[in-house]
Amino acid sequence: xxxxxxxxxxxxxxxxxxxxxxxxxxxxxxxxxxxxxxxxxxxxxxxxxxxxxxxxxxxxxxxxxxxxxxxxxxxxxxxxxxxxxxxxxxxxxxxxxxxxxxxxxxxxxxxxxxxxxxxxxxxxxxxxxxxxxxxxxxxxxxxxxxxxxxxxxxxxxxxxxxxxxxxxxxxxxxxxxxxxxxxxxxxxxxxxxxxxxxxxxxxxxxxxxxxxxxxxxxxxxxxxxxxxxxxxxxxxxxxxxxxxxxxxxxxxxxxxxxxxxxxxxxxxxxxxxxxxxxxxxxxxxxxxxxxxxxxxxxxxxxxxxxxxxxxxxxxxxxxxxxxxxxxxxxxxxxxxxxxxxxxxxxxxxxxxxxxxxxxxxxxxxxxxxxxxxxxxxxxxxxxxxxxxxxxxxxxxxxxxxxxxxxxxxxxxxxxxxxxxxxxxxxxxxxxxxxxxxxxxxxxxxxxxxxxxxxxxxxxxxxxxxxxxxxxxxxxxxxxxxxxxxxxxxxxxxxxxxxxxxxxxxxxxxxxxxxxxxxxxxxxxxxxxxxxxxxxxxx
Amino acid sequence: xxxxxxxxxxxxxxxxxxxxxxxxxxxxxxxxxxxxxxxxxxxxxxxxxxxxxxxxxxxxxxxxxxxxxxxxxxxxxxxxxxxxxxxxxxxxxxxxxxxxxxxxxxxxxxxxxxxxxxxxxxxxxxxxxxxxxxxxxxxxxxxxxxxxxxxxxxxxxxxxxxxxxxxxxxxxxxxxxxxxxxxxxxxxxxxxxxxxxxxxxxxxxxxxxxxxxxxxxxxxxxxxxxxxxxxxxxxxxxxxxxxxxxxxxxxxxxxxxxxxxxxxxxxxxxxxxxxxxxxxxxxxxxxxxxxxxxxxxxxxxxxxxxxxxxxxxxxxx
Numbered sequence: 001x002x003x004x005x006x007x008x009x010x011x012x013x014x015x016x017x018x019x020x021x022x023x024x025x026x027x028x029x030x031x032x033x034x035x036x037x038x039x040x041x042x043x044x045x046x047x048x049x050x051x052x053x054x055x056x057x058x059x060x061x062x063x064x065x066x067x068x069x070x071x072x073x074x075x076x077x078x079x080x081x082x083x084x085x086x087x088x089x090x091x092x093x094x095x096x097x098x099x100x101x102x103x104x105x106x107x108x109x110x111x112x113x114x115x116x117x118x119x120x121x122x123x124x125x126x127x128x129x130x131x132x133x134x135x136x137x138x139x140x141x142x143x144x145x146x147x148x149x150x151x152x153x154x155x156x157x158x159x160x161x162x163x164x165x166x167x168x169x170x171x172x173x174x175x176x177x178x179x180x181x182x183x184x185x186x187x188x189x190x191x192x193x194x195x196x197x198x199x200x201x202x203x204x205x206x207x208x209x210x211x212x213x214x215x216x217x218x219x220x221x222x223x224x225x226x227x228x229x230x231x232x233x234x235x236x237x238x239x240x241x242x243x244x245x246x247x248x249x250x251x252x253x254x255x256x257x258x259x260x261x262x263x264x265x266x267x268x269x270x271x272x273x274x275x276x277x278x279x280x281x282x283x284x285x286x287x288x289x290x291x292x293x294x295x296x297x298x299x300x301x302x303x304x305x306x307x308x309x310x311x312x313x314x315x316x317x318x319x320x321x322x323x324x325x326x327x328x329x330x331x332x333x334x335x336x337x338x339x340x341x342x343x344x345x346x347x348x349x350x351x352x353x354x355x356x357x358x359x360x361x362x363x364x365x366x367x368x369x370x371x372x373x374x375x376x377x378x379x380x381x382x383x384x385x386x387x388x389x390x391x392x393x394x395x396x397x398x399x400x401x402x403x404x405x406x407x408x409x410x411x412x413x414x415x416x417x418x419x420x421x422x423x424x425x426x427x428x429x430x431x432x433x434x435x436x437x438x439x440x441x442x443x444x445x446x447x448x449x450x451x452x453x454x455x456x457x458x459x460x461x462x463x464x465x466x467x468x469x470x471x472x473x474x475x476x477x478x479x480x481x482x483x484x485x486x487x488x489x490x491x492x493x494x495x496x497x498x499x500x501x502x503x504x505x506x507x508x509x510x511x512x513x514x515x516x517x518x519x520x521x522x523x524x525x526x527x528x529x530x531x532x533x534x535x536x537x538x
Numbered sequence: 539x540x541x542x543x544x545x546x547x548x549x550x551x552x553x554x555x556x557x558x559x560x561x562x563x564x565x566x567x568x569x570x571x572x573x574x575x576x577x578x579x580x581x582x583x584x585x586x587x588x589x590x591x592x593x594x595x596x597x598x599x600x601x602x603x604x605x606x607x608x609x610x611x612x613x614x615x616x617x618x619x620x621x622x623x624x625x626x627x628x629x630x631x632x633x634x635x636x637x638x639x640x641x642x643x644x645x646x647x648x649x650x651x652x653x654x655x656x657x658x659x660x661x662x663x664x665x666x667x668x669x670x671x672x673x674x675x676x677x678x679x680x681x682x683x684x685x686x687x688x689x690x691x692x693x694x695x696x697x698x699x700x701x702x703x704x705x706x707x708x709x710x711x712x713x714x715x716x717x718x719x720x721x722x723x724x725x726x727x728x729x730x731x732x733x734x735x736x737x738x739x740x741x742x743x744x745x746x747x748x749x750x751x752x753x754x755x756x757x758x759x760x761x762x763x764x765x766x767x768x769x770x771x772x773x774x775x776x777x778x779x780x781x782x783x784x785x786x787x788x789x790x791x792x793x794x795x796x797x798x799x800x801x802x803x804x805x806x807x808x809x810x811x812x813x814x815x816x817x818x819x820x821x822x823x824x825x826x827x828x829x830x831x832x833x834x835x836x837x838x839x840x841x842x843x844x845x846x847x848x849x850x851x852x853x854x855x
Contacts, residue, residue, distance in 0.1 A: 359640065359644055361665065362663065362664065363665075372799065379793070383793035384794070387792070391789055395542045398540070427799075427801060428805060435737070441786050445783050446748065475747070475748050478696055478751060482693070482743040482744055483740035483744045486741075490681065493677045493681040498729055501737075
């Protein structure tokens with residue numbers, strides 16, 4: 001046990017050196033590391049949001065909204081299909097609760113044809129986990145003699161949900177990036193959630209507004225025949241129209257034609273700018289080819305009439321078309337501040353979210369609280385470490401010193417591994433390191449107690465040390481494995497700070513098996529060979 | 539050369555198991571008492587498990603005008619509002635009850651910011667919606683149960699079923715007593731409390747395994763020793779280690795109570811309490827439990843020990 005083969009020696013020395021080397025950058029302020037060549041260790045531990053400040057926002061995709069939007073599309077498709085097939089229909093309706101669209105066919109003779117045509121709307125969705133065919137996204141079925149019902153299937157919804165979440169992540173990323181924050185993390189959580197973590201953000205309300213806005217832009221005509229104020233009062237909206245309010249304070253009512261002339265999907269670009277004449281902040285936009293063509297046609301046909309620019313069902317502005325807009329570019333002015341114009345252009349550029357997202361969990365820490373937490377965490381950790389070091393020396397003398405050196409190496413290895421893995425250090429994580437300090441020396445307590453017992457049985461120093469390490473080992477492994485069970489469960493269920501605690505504890509316990517057993521044994525072995533003591537000072 | 543101080547003399551012989559009538563009562567009280575506490579005065583559930591909004595602010599003036607803040611926030615019609623000083627005279631913690639929907643939850647924070655104006659710094663904002671709080675309760679409970687089962691299986695596998703049951707029973711004791719601490723001090727019970735409980739479970743077991751290990755060793759070594767004596771011997775032999783380990787972890791974590799800041803105070807307090815508690819339960823709960831569970835020594839002589847272990851046992855015998 002006390003004789004080390006050369007290769008083992010080299011291995012231990014290498015691990016310890018690398019541990020110290022990779023932990024080293026954490027002792028310097030990050031500014032001092034700018035000049036360090038990249039082949040040298042230069043990575044530092046990532047600080048959790050609780051230590052550096054930032055926002056943790058968990059969004060949930062509104063399934064109902066997604067279904068509603070999809071049913072709207074299906075209804076449009078049904079209308080289009082039947083019209084193209086010259087099939088008469090009535091009672092085209094959608095029902096969110098049953099996730100279905102139903103339609104009545106006028107002529108019984110058209111039923112078969114209608115059914116065949118509508119069946120083409122169903123699209124097979126990706127393979128299931130077993131590689132088999134999962135089914136169609138919508139199920140088309142006959143209802144009685146004259147009705148057809150199209151229902152969204154479970155695999156269809158799951159598929160749509162997955163792609164909606166992916167699209168949301170892309171959109172959110174574009175929006176958050178536009179805020180110029182560093183290293184935001186945007187990831188999917190579970191079936192219908194997106195977790196957004198933005199370190200160091202100060203204006204959380206603005207961030208939330210930017211992310212949470214659906215960003216659905218529509219151009220619609222104002223119905224010139226309707227009296228908006230009267231409609232708002234009586235709530236009697238003319239058929240084919242809708243009542244929409246403006247973003248003004250107080251909101252003004254507008255009666256718009258139901259049909260969307262051009263939508264945000266046709267936007268190519270949007271930029272904040274200033275109006276050439278009034279100098280007020282505006283957003284200039286450019287349509288793609290299809291959008292430009294359609295916009296030109298609409299503006300040609302409606303010169304002199306007002307149209308509305310609608311964002312998320314709110315009218316931003318409703319200018320009158322003075323002349324046909326043929327170039328496919330335009331500007332939106334709506335009494336914006338510079339920042340509002342900027343944010344709106346970001347929103348338009350990033351595209352709309354596929355469905356509404358709502359915040360279901362928010363945890364924001366200000367930078368000053370984070371800095372305070374680092375200070376208090378450091379203070380507590382230094383004190384904890386100092387007390388353990390003193391106590392171990394008082395309890396075991398020289399052997400306590402060995403244990404202390406091993407413990408410090410252990411702490412260095414924790415920092416090295418955290419830095420290399422890109423893991424996150426949180427305030428509970430610091431407490432975890434300190435707990436590991438207590439538990440790492442525990443292995444040495446076990447060993448040293450064993451050595452004491454072996455000495456009492458009259459063994460020689462060499463034999464006592466050897467037996468002490470050997471006997472203590474199974475106990476050390478058993479006790480550490482049981483601790484790890486608890487900690488791994490913690491890692492699995494926890495998030496954020498709690499997970500940071502589990503991470504440092506896991507790394508620390510594993511590293512302690514190496515430092516407390518192997519490293520101290522090496523030190524003790526060399527000391528024994530060097531001093532050849534008659535008795536062990538323990 | 540300095541040899542270190544032997545805090546526990548090597549020939550210590552305390553009749554721990556002999557106290558068992560007294561310690562059974564104490565342990566039973568520590569296990570059942572907290573349940574009564576939770577039933578009567580309840581737990582101070584944090585927003586993690588209840589949903590709601592938590593805002594930590596720092597005011598420019600010190601001390602903060604708690605009354606003014608209270609009246610401003612209470613008038614917003616957000617339901618139950620709690621205002622308290624938090625660590626420093628100008629630091630204030632505002633807790634707002636859960637709102638019926640996620641949207642209203644979001645609006646509540648905007649309303650508070652509007653009411654308090656620009657003069658305060660928002661150090662921390664936490665909003666937990668009703669969806670998440672339900673999930674956190676479920677996953678927290680599940681985590682504790684899964685950890686217990688995992689430990690039971692491991693100890694059963696490595697030792698005997700009696701050890702496994704004794705370990706889990708004493709862990710239940712540790713968990714309920716810790717929950718009792720949260721209840722009696724009305725410390726906020728939240729996700730980090732679950733973390734504290736899971737860590738105490740892991741830590742406590744670490745300790746019990748060391749004693750079990752010694753009991754197993756002594757069962758092989760002293761084939762005719764009565765069980766009470768054997769348990770006492772095992773506890774006494776490992777006593778020095780038990781005491782030293784608890785002292786080191788205790789010393790390591792103690793500074794967090796004083797310097798760690800408000801954010802981690804509850805967690806640190808539970809951990810420090812857990813360390814002391816674990817020391818008690820290792821000596822007075824887990825080991826004597828084996829008497830009741832009828833630990834049989836023939837389980838070991840008959841058990842197919844690994845060749846390595848058999849070698850050790852033979853060498854010691």
